[in-house]
Amino acid sequence: MTTRTFKSTHATVSMKGGGYYSQRTRGAKDVIDNAVGMLEDAVSALPAREGEHSIQIADYGAADGGTSKHAIYRTISALKDRYPHHQITVTYSDLPGNDYSTLFRNVTGVNDDDGNNYLKDFDNVFVYACGTGFHSQLMPDQTLDIGFSATAMHYISEKPCQIPNHVHMVGASGDALDAFSLQARDDWNRILLSRSAELKPGGRLVFMNFGIDEDGCYLGNTGGINMFNTFSEIWCGLHEEGLITGDELADATFSQFYRTLEEFCAPLVEPSSGVYQSGLRLVSAHTGVVKCPYRAAYEAAGEAMSAQEFAVSYIPTLRSWSETVFATALDTARPEDERATLVDLFYQRYEDRVAADPIGHAMDYVHCYLAIEKIP
């Protein structure tokens, strides 16, 4: 009997580097930009902080920093209005393999000064990066004022098993779904307890995470063609044609869990939970859908854009965050160029499906938005 070990969970999580992520992920930026008001509210709600010299903010799961740049600019601007004499630190956190080089290029505006250069526009702002992952405490006790995170905490710290006959927990059932649910519940507690330790009394968290809304909708499943089912069908098709092995078929399981609003809120509202007892309280919670910008552009263009052009514009946004799952599922005994060809074929087939019949294809973003405070 052969024993199979899972690939490192972290290796399957990272975004496509070299700036690909934020250049092709306009929807994620739209989600953050739409929620800037939540960050400004958090600034208004902070205590006076008169006896301190510095304010700390953090972006957890920042990728290359491009999608949150405008929101961080607005947060710093609001902080400077309220605390004109304080110094401000911004800590970008992600996993060890993240493209921090592109992050610092984006933040400093080396490549492209898009008008959100807070380092240029404000004095006394200091930027750091932390690559150890948000399931643990990342900064000393009671040093954080505002913690922000977008579209990142659906990543679980460990894949508890592979999901049979599907690539994502949204298609799981039975023991596999139970194992993912348990992992996600433990991880959410760890995330909250870690942030609770980091936060100063009166500090705030603003999180917008992928989730499942009251209508059962989630990313890429808002009434049209289900994106994760499409991934699964195309990956299975490669196996049926003998192009990938059974192990490679099984290894393409996303290390993700989409929580419901109830699951997000439970530890924050149950007085017996460790999170509640640590002093975290729910300020607000709601779900929201942000429309797929690539679909919206296609619909707005009318006859000026063909189905083929839509498909070509749409697939890269899926690829920016999903490619590592399929690329790392392939056996490393295959030559690198053979693996790259298979991954290209996989996305080409998705593009061909969209081009042949674009109806119902869209990656609408479904998020649970949370504002949380640490009681003073």
Ligand SMILES: C[S@@+](CC[C@H](N)C(=O)[O-])C[C@H]1O[C@@H](n2cnc3c(N)ncnc32)[C@H](O)[C@@H]1O
């Ligand atoms: C879809 S991207 C979102 C990036 C950005 N926040 C946005 O909204 O556009 C998810 C990010 O979370 C990061 N991530 C996943 N698990 C993480 C962990 N345990 N700790 C820190 N970052 C993590 C990934 O590496 C990736 O950069």
